[in-house]
Amino acid sequence: MATAVETLGKLERRITISFPLTDVRTEVEKRLKVQARTAKAPGFRPGKVPLKMVAAQYGYQIESEVLNDKVGRAFNDAANENNLRVAGFPNIVPKEEAAEGQLAFDATFEVYPEVAIGDLAAVEIETVQADVSEAEIDKTIDILRKQRVHFHTKGEAGEHGDGGEPIAANGDRVTVDFVGAIDGVEFPGGKAEGYAFVLGEGRMLPEFEAATLGLKVGESKTFPLSFPEDYHGKDVAGKTASFTITLQKLEWAHLPEVDAEFAKSLGVADGDLVKMREDIKVNLQREVAGRVKARNKEAVMDALIKVAELDVPKTLIAQDSERLAEMTRQDMAQRGMNVKDVPFPAELFADKAERRVRLGLILSQLVGDNKLQATPEQVKAQIEDFAQSYEDPREVLKYYYSDRRRLGEIEALVLEENVVTYVLGLSKVTSKAVAFDELMGSNAQA
Structure with a gap:
């Protein structure tokens, strides 16, 4: 049995569900007897375990299942009878006061809203359009070439040339050793050996890249570097460090030709x-x-x-x-x-x-x-x-x-x-x- 639907808010509703305690007990006993047919216990053959022992082992679980089934079925029946479109799952709690011999639960839930859609003919919508020109194709080919880049030692003659004068320039891959210190003290993360990056890609702070430009292999440079206030390393953010870098390796980028092999x-x-x-x-x-x-x-x-x-x-x-x-x-x-x-x-x-x-x-x-x-x-x-x-x-x-x-x-x-x-x-x-x-x-x- 269910009470009339209470309106608690725009979408929130409540129904009180109740049913006889004897219905629960009858169903529990029925399920316990079914469980007893296959129940096992030390000293007893399967199916011969006393019902009291079966109840002690499985009673709580079966009672919970029966209650869930009955409450769920009663709630669904009440929702259907009242033509309610329930949104999500109801919150069901036992009701403290119930008639003698009855179990009662309050089910609080929301219903689907009425959707009012205005005049679509009055709605203004801006759409976009875009074309693919030859310039976009050229740009894509350049990206594909860069994805297939090969690096060669700068200044050494090879199949594709020598890359020009062996000094660090934008586009070159440099491998450096560096050490940084703040007030003369080295700090965690401020030192590395054999660290490689491509100049001009913005992976390093601007001062670091600027100091690397123009170096030859074996040359070193000491320079100040100011970390931004929002730098990810909180210990050095907003501080100025003194860095010394040494160029260990210098390579130039060879992009593949746009030919049949490409x-x-x-x-x-x-x-x-x-x-x-x-x-x-x-x-x-x-x-x-x-x-x-x-x-x-x-x-x-x-x-x-x-x-x-x-x-x-x-x-x-x-x-x-x-x-x-x-x-x-x-x-x-x-x-x-x-x-x-x-x-x-x-x-x-x-x-x-x-x-x-x-x-x-x-x-x-x-x-x-x-x-x-x-x-x-x-x-x-x-x-x-x-x-x-x-x-x-x-x-x-x-x-x-x-x-x-x-x-x-x-x-x-x-x-x-x-x-x-x-x-x-x-x-x-x-x-x-x-x-x-x-x-x-x-x-x-x-």
Whole structure:
């Protein structure tokens, strides 16, 4: 039996559930008898253990199971009878006062909110577009060349030349010994032997790189170096040290020529440079299209959040915060980080979780109202699009269709794209061209 639904807040509700104690005892006895058929105990054959001994061993566990089953079933029945859409899990606690011979529990929970979506025709959304020009292809080739760089001793003649005058310059790889001291005292981390870095890449502080420029092998230089106030080494942050560096090795960078061999290294079997550039262009266009789609989807989602009114269940936010915290922990562990004793407070993810839950509720409303569910044909087309960049597209299809969870991820992706298309079709859309580098961000840098 359940009482009438109490309204405690905008979304919070409470129901009191009760049922006869005899129902629990009857069910416990029934389950104990079933357990006794296979119970084992020293001195007794299986199935011949006295019921009292079975009750002593399994009674508490079985009673807990019976209570959980009855309370859960009673709560679900009450929710269905009252047409309640329960968000998350209820908080169920025993009720102190109950009628004689009855067990009573208070179930406090939240319900899904009403979602009011404003006039999409009045919404203004700015989308982006970007092109891949020959300059972007050239820049990508330069990046690929730098990824295949070879270093040779500077000043020594070789197959590719001698690299010029044997003094340290930007682009050279230098190997140095160095020692630093503050007020004449060496400090932890301020000394190294055989330390290699490429000049001009910004790996070292500017004063360190400036002092290395112009040195020849065997030469040393002493110079002051001021550590920034926000330097990661707290013991030296904001202090000035005296460093002495000695150049032990000097190498110049040889970038591979853009020739047939270079093309072959990129997977162009016949070394055709025209085909190489076309392959690079296709890959860049695919990457640009993906980023444009992501940016435009984000713009649509931002617009939906502004135009929709709803209260977000705290229960769902808490659950998603826990999920995000665990996903972060697993991701860091997979990257080789030791996170065993690292705390991941769910509260840190609350803002992101609130946005995710809010959007989920809005999308669910839009999809249901406008029949925007993903069709099997759309799902297949999306997987086939993914498969284009793999050697064996059939294996990609098999990968997704063999696992319902993976297929569900694709369905969710298609559903979001359906919503984006629907919203853009109704709203006031303006398009802005963005530069390739801006769109690609740090990935466009060498």
